[in-house]
Amino acid sequence: MKLRFAPLTLLAALTAAAYLTGSALAQNQADTMHAKPMFVRMQPHLRADVQTAVTKLPTWNGSFIFQSKTYKYNMVGTAPSTGTSTTIPVFIIPLKMVYKIGTTTVTFDPQHKLKNGQTVVQNTVASPIFQSGIDFMQGGTDLGNTQYIDAFQRGNFWKTVKLKPGYHLLLGAPTILPEITISVPAADGGVGTEFGMKVGLADGNWFDGKVQAIIAGNSKIAPNTLPIFLTYNVYLTDPSFGCCVGGYHSAFGSVSAPQSYSYSTYIGKTGAFAQDVSVLSHEIGEWADDPLVVNFNGNNTPCGALEVGDPEESFANFGTFPYTLNGFTYNLQDLTWLPYFGAPTTMSANMWLTFQGNPFGMTICSQGS
Numbered sequence: 001m002k003l004r005f006a007p008l009t010l011l012a013a014l015t016a017a018a019y020l021t022g023s024a025l026a027q028n029q030a031d032t033m034h035a036k037p038m039f040v041r042m043q044p045h046l047r048a049d050v051q052t053a054v055t056k057l058p059t060w061n062g063s064f065i066f067q068s069k070t071y072k073y074n075m076v077g078t079a080p081s082t083g084t085s086t087t088i089p090v091f092i093i094p095l096k097m098v099y100k101i102g103t104t105t106v107t108f109d110p111q112h113k114l115k116n117g118q119t120v121v122q123n124t125v126a127s128p129i130f131q132s133g134i135d136f137m138q139g140g141t142d143l144g145n146t147q148y149i150d151a152f153q154r155g156n157f158w159k160t161v162k163l164k165p166g167y168h169l170l171l172g173a174p175t176i177l178p179e180i181t182i183s184v185p186a187a188d189g190g191v192g193t194e195f196g197m198k199v200g201l202a203d204g205n206w207f208d209g210k211v212q213a214i215i216a217g218n219s220k221i222a223p224n225t226l227p228i229f230l231t232y233n234v235y236l237t238d239p240s241f242g243c244c245v246g247g248y249h250s251a252f253g254s255v256s257a258p259q260s261y262s263y264s265t266y267i268g269k270t271g272a273f274a275q276d277v278s279v280l281s282h283e284i285g286e287w288a289d290d291p292l293v294v295n296f297n298g299n300n301t302p303c304g305a306l307e308v309g310d311p312e313e314s315f316a317n318f319g320t321f322p323y324t325l326n327g328f329t330y331n332l333q334d335l336t337w338l339p340y341f342g343a344p345t346t347m348s349a350n351m352w353l354t355f356q357g358n359p360f361g362m363t364i365c366s367q368g369s
Contacts, residue, residue: 057257057291059076059077060078071341073299083164091227091228092176093177093214093230098182110124111179116328127276128332132145134325136151146168146170157338174228177218189202194235202235227261228263236248265279273318276330276331281335283309285335302342303342306369308337310369311340311367335355336362339364
């Protein structure tokens with residue numbers, strides 16, 4: 001399901017006064033929200049200017065024709081036809097979410113140590129999102145021993161990439177920034193039980209304001225980088241649909257050089273929505289194919305927005321597939337290729353509509369976007 005939080009007002013100073021407060025669960029209330037797995041497509045928050053930045057995100061433009069209409073798109077990196085590799089610098093910002101319930105403090109911390117001895121942050125960095133070590137053999141087509149999103153994108157344009165094998169879209173080794181503690185006001189969040197576990201809840205609009213302010217206050221983060229915010233056992237909420245949002249990606253700042261960014265939660269319960277890095281695989285895949293969320297040069301399709309993860313979320317195990325790397329089994333979500341949105345099937349590996357060759361009989365736009 002593709003949903004949008006209400007848009008935020010971007011003030012030049014990005015002060016706390018710009019945050020919208022929502023109807024998040026009060027911390028001393030019983031949890032009555034209906035738990036539904038969801039992702040959102042945050043509306044961009046851009047200001048017009050004439051600034052020319054030298055650090056803008058590298059992107060390229062392409063197009064396809066469906067039923068005599070041309071659809072344009074804008075994606076991260078360089079065009080596959082160039083046969084070149086692009087590496088995007090990444091920052092991971094761990095967010096420790098703290099809730100006060102009467103005299104009790106409840107904390108959800110991505111520095112929590114998992115059963116494998118790794119912290120949530122360490123296990124995220126060790127995942128196939130950032131590490132090679134898995135040879136992605138999809139239906140007999142070898143997309144390479146590489147990162148998950150790179151393999152996905154190589155398969156997306158396999159007709160070209162098999163002739164230009166130097167093409168890659170890679171995430172750089174993440175720089176882990178110091179953890180930030182966020183105390184969630186009672187008006188903007190609470191602690192509830194969703195999918196059979198205790199989780200933190202936070203209003204999405206309020207949370208997004210916090211995220212933007214953190215980016216604006218860090219001089220290391222520039223438009224040519226991808227900041228990723230990470231929580232543990234936390235879902236976002238919204239007055240219009242309740243719980244539970246596992247992640248989103250968006251952009252804000254100047255029109256000439258928008259700052260893209262992403263948020264994902266890491267859920268530690270086996271089988272729950274947003275388990276381990278499943279949401280991260282969803283959101284980074286969508287960021288790669290629709291990085292600025294502003295329809296720059298297109299990114300509308302016959303299905304709607306070019307959100308490549310959303311059509312998969314309603315399938316078994318929320319559309320994820322297991323991959324084991326360094327002794328840990330991660331759940332990575334299937335992602336739709338451009339032929340699902342109406343592009344010629346000849347462009348993708350095996351003429352498939354999705355990275356995993358979805359076995360549930362998907363057709364063009366059959367699951368929306």
